Amino acid sequence: MARSYGGRAREERPRVRIDRRGDTKTLVVDETFASFYRSGQVATHCVWDAIAAPILWLAPKRRRRILILGLGGGSVARLARALAPRAEIVGVELDREVVRLARAHLELDALEIRVEIGDALAWLERARGRFDAILEDVFIGHGDDVHKPDWIPEPAHRLVRARLSRGGVFVSNTLDEHRRVARAMREEFGSIVSIEIEDYDNRVLVAGDAGLTGAALRRCVAASPVLGESLPILSFRTR
Numbered sequence: 001m002a003r004s005y006g007g008r009a010r011e012e013r014p015r016v017r018i019d020r021r022g023d024t025k026t027l028v029v030d031e032t033f034a035s036f037y038r039s040g041q042v043a044t045h046c047v048w049d050a051i052a053a054p055i056l057w058l059a060p061k062r063r064r065r066i067l068i069l070g071l072g073g074g075s076v077a078r079l080a081r082a083l084a085p086r087a088e089i090v091g092v093e094l095d096r097e098v099v100r101l102a103r104a105h106l107e108l109d110a111l112e113i114r115v116e117i118g119d120a121l122a123w124l125e126r127a128r129g130r131f132d133a134i135l136e137d138v139f140i141g142h143g144d145d146v147h148k149p150d151w152i153p154e155p156a157h158r159l160v161r162a163r164l165s166r167g168g169v170f171v172s173n174t175l176d177e178h179r180r181v182a183r184a185m186r187e188e189f190g191s192i193v194s195i196e197i198e199d200y201d202n203r204v205l206v207a208g209d210a211g212l213t214g215a216a217l218r219r220c221v222a223a224s225p226v227l228g229e230s231l232p233i234l235s236f237r238t239r
Helices: 047-057 075-083 096-105 120-126 156-163 177-188 213-223 226-234
Strands: 016-021 024-029 030-036 067-071 088-091 115-116 131-136 164-174 190-199 203-208 234-237
Touching: 016 047, 016 096, 016 234, 024 096, 030 096, 047 075, 047 131, 047 164, 047 190, 047 203, 047 213, 047 226, 047 234, 067 075, 075 088, 075 131, 096 115, 120 156, 131 156, 156 164, 156 177, 164 177, 177 190, 177 203, 177 213, 213 226, 213 234, 226 234
Parallel strands: 067 088, 067 131, 088 115, 131 164
Antiparallel strands: 016 024, 024 030, 164 203, 190 203, 190 234
């Protein structure tokens, strides 16, 4: 989810819809920018590039299982598929209508991911097995008032830790709560990196092993054929 969609007239509109502008389709959920799609284009030059970028920290052979909490229309999943073509990717999404529109308009099924419709916390509580990357993009609320649910950071981080493979990465897309989420991450993980995105309020927090640094992750992105073009809008900092 990206907080940069406001400023439009507040006429009555569907809470979940597809907006079109030229060859670009945008999934809007409760007046927030929830997914972006342009046929033939993987990089979004937006928040989702930052959420997917930490997959590059993992060696290609370590990109085997990826979990996305808050699938939305599949922008992160599309990037994850490009960065990990052979991975098993699981996407959890609460809103059935979001998934329906993503399948109908954003080619979600072409990504060959496993879609689970349900509450992300409940899914984590009953999950089995481990993932090399867990990407969390869960928000509640409306418009500029979106925020994390009260189960993030806890018990979410404890549950994520139990499902994360050794040496894996955990990513959390945050807004105003970024300091609180970062503090909780430090209690569970050896290293934290913050990614900021030009023109967006989001702070994408990345947790991993002690070798993870902002400079190292930046080098991974710079070398990527998929995300290298997005490097100018991304700022990396070790916290």
